[in-house]
Each structure stands twice: as structure tokens, then as C-alpha cells.
Amino acid sequence: MEIVLVIGSGGREYELARQMALSKKVKKVYIAPGNAGTAKLPKSENVPIGPVAIDELTAFVKDAAISAVIIGPDASVAAGVGDAIRELRVPVFGPNQAPGRLESSKAYAADFMSRHSIPQPEHWTASTLQEALEIIKDKNPTSYVLKADGLAAGKGVVLPDTGSEAQEVLAAMFSSDAFDGAGKTGVVIQERLHGPEVSAFAVSDGTNIFMLPFAQDHKRLNDHDQGPNTGGMGAYCPVPASIISYRQAVKIQAIAQKTIAGIKTEGTPYKGVLYIGLMLAKERGGDPVVIEYNARFGDPEAQVLLTSMQKSGVDVADLLLSAAREDISHFAVPPSITTAVTVAVATSGYPDNPRKGDEIFGLDKQYPDVIVQQAGTAMDGDKIVTSGGRVLYVTGTGDSVLAASKAAYGALGRQGIHFKDMHYRTDIAWQALER
Ligand code: AMP
Ligand code: GLY
Numbered sequence: 431m432e433i434v435l436v437i438g439s440g441g442r443e444y445e446l447a448r449q450m451a452l453s454k455k456v457k458k459v460y461i462a463p464g465n466a467g468t469a470k471l472p473k474s475e476n477v478p479i480g481p482v483a484i485d486e487l488t489a490f491v492k493d494a495a496i497s498a499v500i501i502g503p504d505a506s507v508a509a510g511v512g513d514a515i516r517e518l519r520v521p522v523f524g525p526n527q528a529p530g531r532l533e534s535s536k537a538y539a540a541d542f543m544s545r546h547s548i549p550q551p552e553h554w555t556a557s558t559l560q561e562a563l564e565i566i567k568d569k570n571p572t573s574y575v576l577k578a579d580g581l582a583a584g585k586g587v588v589l590p591d592t593g594s595e596a597q598e599v600l601a602a603m604f605s606s607d608a609f610d611g612a613g614k615t616g617v618v619i620q621e622r623l624h625g626p627e628v629s630a631f632a633v634s635d636g637t638n639i640f641m642l643p644f645a646q647d648h649k650r651l652n653d654h655d656q657g658p659n660t661g662g663m664g665a666y667c668p669v670p671a672s673i674i675s676y677r678q679a680v681k682i683q684a685i686a687q688k689t690i691a692g693i694k695t696e697g698t699p700y701k702g703v704l705y706i707g708l709m710l711a712k713e714r715g716g717d718p719v720v721i722e723y724n725a726r727f728g729d730p731e732a733q734v735l736l737t738s739m740q741k742s743g744v745d746v747a748d749l750l751l752s753a754a755r756e757d758i759s760h761f762a763v764p765p766s767i768t769t770a771v772t773v774a775v776a777t778s779g780y781p782d783n784p785r786k787g788d789e790i791f792g793l794d795k796q797y798p799d800v801i802v803q804q805a806g807t808a809m810d811g812d813k814i815v816t817s818g819g820r821v822l823y824v825t826g827t828g829d830s831v832l833a834a835s836k837a838a839y840g841a842l843g844r845q846g847i848h849f850k851d852m853h854y855r856t857d858i859a860w861q862a863l864e865r
Contacts, residue, residue, distance in 0.1 A: 441803040507725045537615075539722070644682070773838050806819055
């Protein structure tokens with residue numbers, strides 16, 4: 431029987447822990463540090479250890495006789511939590527620090543793609559402000575995007591409108607903490623492409639891959655993709671054939687395969703889930719181009735992907751634990767895939783000034799074809815209250831995007847899940863519904 435440690439505290443980690451708890455092979459799930467929701471999952475218990483506290487995490491793994499570890503956040507990957515736990519000979523789902531550079535350094539990722547002929551935008555790297563200004567000098571500011579090299583909590587990419595804005599952004603990236611200091615080591619300037627964006631996820635044991643369904647994300651706070659960027663206000667999967675053709679899907683799968691094979695030949699095999707952000711670029715006749723790699727599940731993409739896979743008959747816990755143990759060759763993609771749509775419910779003021787401490791109602795009821803994943807929640811006595819920006823995710827499933835979306839939205843509101851001044855988008859999965 432497995433004793434699993436899940437690292438992280440968001441909706442993604444709630445879903446990872448929920449899947450572990452569903453498995454007959456799992457006897458106990460610890461979540462470090464988890465949230466008010468993960469504490470209430472069956473067989474589960476939170477442990478107050480942060481996602482990059484390597485010494486405390488390794489000590490806990492030994493003391494609690496953990497049999498496998500699942501890493502949620504990018505910060506843990508970049509800090510080398512995977513390396514430290516693998517040194518204890520405990521299997522880990524989540525890459526080591528070196529292959530994790532696909533996410534933690536945009537310059538490394540760009541060079542990697544060049545070495546392996548993986549399609550990417552035209553790009554230039556600069557290690558000083560002077561170099562960067564020289565690169566953009568004769569370019570139209572709307573023809574490129576600016577990317578801080580390091581991890582910037584999703585804030586490291588800017589699409590400038592004017593030359594002076596570009597200069598200001600570059601100066602700030604190189605000199606200040608405005609981008610979490612992610613630009614201090616360098617900046618990548620990329621050709622700006624246009625077309626639908628899709629996310630691909632490949633679970634890998636270092637050699638083999640298992641492709642999860644394609645997903646689409648909704649980064650902006652408000653309907654019609656208006657308002658500030660967030661970590662993601664919703665997602666759905668699978669993306670229908672009206673958006674990704676068979677030909678495009680085959681090319682994306684080839685990119686995933688090439689990435690996993692390439693990183694293995696470089697001596698740093700990738701064990702975990704590889705998240706590939708792609709654009710079906712008009713400039714390339716609709717061919718998929720890699721916009722970014724992430725070394726982890728997306729949040730909230732994990733909420734739809736894992737729910738969908740489980741409803742489609744995949745033993746998700748077994749898949750992830752087998753990847754950690756380095757053999758997923760016996761897993762087959764299911765013949766028919768359940769659709770899932772998740773709606774992020776945030777507090778008013780998110781992302782800049784999130785309200786906290788409001789009681790959340792309706793969590794004790796069951797809603798047909800709905801799973802609720804908690805993220806920014808806390809206990810206040812015996813009440814569950816809001817404690818942060820993205821509070822929870824309402825994930826609906828069904829045999830179509832419309833059915834899954836109706837299920838999710840049906841659970842929200844006065845008769846269902848609600849709290850004071852809650853904010854959510856009403857148009858999640860519009861890309862698929864408008865076709
Ligand atoms: P990233 O953090 O790299 O995913 O970038 C955040 C967002 O910026 C993406 O979801 C795209 O909408 C946009 N973006 C990034 N790179 C490009 C590019 N080369 N061309 C156009 N848009 C881009
Ligand atoms: N939802 C986007 C991300 O997790 O990066």
C-alpha cells in the first residue's frame with residue numbers, strides 16, 4: 431500500500447490529492463502544506479511544510495515512510511525538491527531541477543528547442559539591457575514579445591504596444607524586482623505570433639509518454655478575455671477537432687515525443703508531466719509552435735485533465751505513480767474521453783487586493799456531474815472561509831462541452847456554492863461553444 435506525499439496548496443494539488451485518495455492502492459495521503467479542502471479529503475492529512483523547504487520535506491519523507499512523492503508547483507521543481515527526494519531512493523512524480531530548466535529558464539528552453547529542431551518563434555536572447563535595446567532598435571514594437579528569463583509567477587511576459595513601453599519594460603526587467611527578479615539574468619525577445627493557443631500535457635516516465643487531452647485556458651480576469659492576467663480563471667478539455675485538426679494533433683504529439691527524447695539524450699531525463707504551451711500560428715500556416723514549456727501541471731488545467739481522465743476510465747493515481755516508478759509503457763489512452771469544464775471562483779479584488787474571511791456556502795451539498803476543488807480556503811472555527819484569490823474551482827463533466835459547462839455553472843449561485851462578492855467568468859470554454 432502506498433503512502434503518498436503531495437507537495438503544494440492550490441486547486442491543482444487538491445485534485446492530485448483527490449485522485450490519490452480515490453485509489454485502492456493508496457492507504458494515506460499527506461499534503462504539504464495543503465488547504466482547508468485537502469484536510470477533509472478521505473485518507474488525507476495536511477502537514478505544515480512549505481513547497482521549497484527541502485530539509486523539512488526530506489525529513490518528513492523519511493519519518494512518515496512515504497512511498498512516493500507528487501510535486502505540484504514549479505517553485506518546488508526549480509528548487510531541486512525532486513533531486514533531494516530521489517536521493518533518498520523514493521520515487522517522485524515531477525522532474526529534477528536540470529530538466530526543469532525547460533520552465534525555469536526561457537533562454538535554456540530556447541536553446542534546447544534550437545538543438546532539437548523543435549518549432550519555436552524566432553528569438554533573440556540578451557544578457558544586458560544594452561544588448562536588449564540594440565535587438566529591438568529597428569523592430570516594430572508590436573512584432574515581438576518580451577520574456578524575463580526566470581520564473582515570474584506567470585507575470586514575466588509582456589506584449590508591448592509602443593517602443594517606449596518596450597524600453598521601460600526591459601529596464602524594469604533587468605534592474606528591479608517588478609518581475610520577481612526574473613529578468614535580472616537575462617531576457618528573451620520573441621517574434622509575436624497569432625492564432626489559437628492550446629496546451630498539451632505529456633505524462634512521462636523519462637522515456638515513454640502518455641498524452642493527456644488538449645486543453646484551453648482563460649488567463650484574463652473577465653468575460654471576453656478582458657481585464658488583467660491571472661493564473662487562470664477556467665479551463666476545459668478536450669479541445670474539439672474544430673479547433674485542433676488531426677494533422678495539428680499529430681504534430682503536437684511529435685513535439686512532445688521529441689522533447690522527452692531530446693532531454694533524455696542530454697543526460698537529464700524528464701519524469702513527471704510536461705506542459706507545452708502552443709500556438710497554432712497563422713504565420714506558419716497553422717502549424718503548432720512552442721510558446722513555452724512548464725515543468726508541472728497547469729492550474730486549473732489539472733482540475734479538468736485529471737477529472738476527465740478518471741471519468742474516462744484511467745486509473746490516474748496508478749498512471750502518476752507508475753511514471754514516478756519509471757514505467758508507463760502499459761497505459762493506453764482511453765477510446766472515448768469525457769469532457770470537463772472548470773470555472774475558477776475568485777474573491778472580489780483578485781488579483782491585486784483579494785478579500786478574505788467570508789464564509790463559503792453550499793460546499794456540503796452534492797451537485798450532479800460536479801467536483802469542487804478547493805484552493806484559497808481556510809477554517810474559521812467550523813466554517814470554511816475564503817483565504818485568498820482563487821478560492822475554489824467548480825468542475826463539471828459531461829459528454830459535450832455544453833453539458834459539462836451547464837453542470838459547472840448549475841452548481842454556482844444562491845442555491846448552490848456562493849460567498850460574498852464572489853467573482854467568476856461566465857464564458858469559460860467559449861472557444862469550443864462558439865463553433
Ligand atoms: P507564457 O507565460 O510564455 O505562456 O506567455 C503568456 C502569454 O503571452 C501566452 O499565453 C500568450 O498569450 C502570450 N505570448 C507568449 N509568447 C508569445 C508569442 N511569441 N507570440 C504571441 N503571444 C505570445
Ligand atoms: N494555467 C496556467 C498555468 O498553470 O501556468
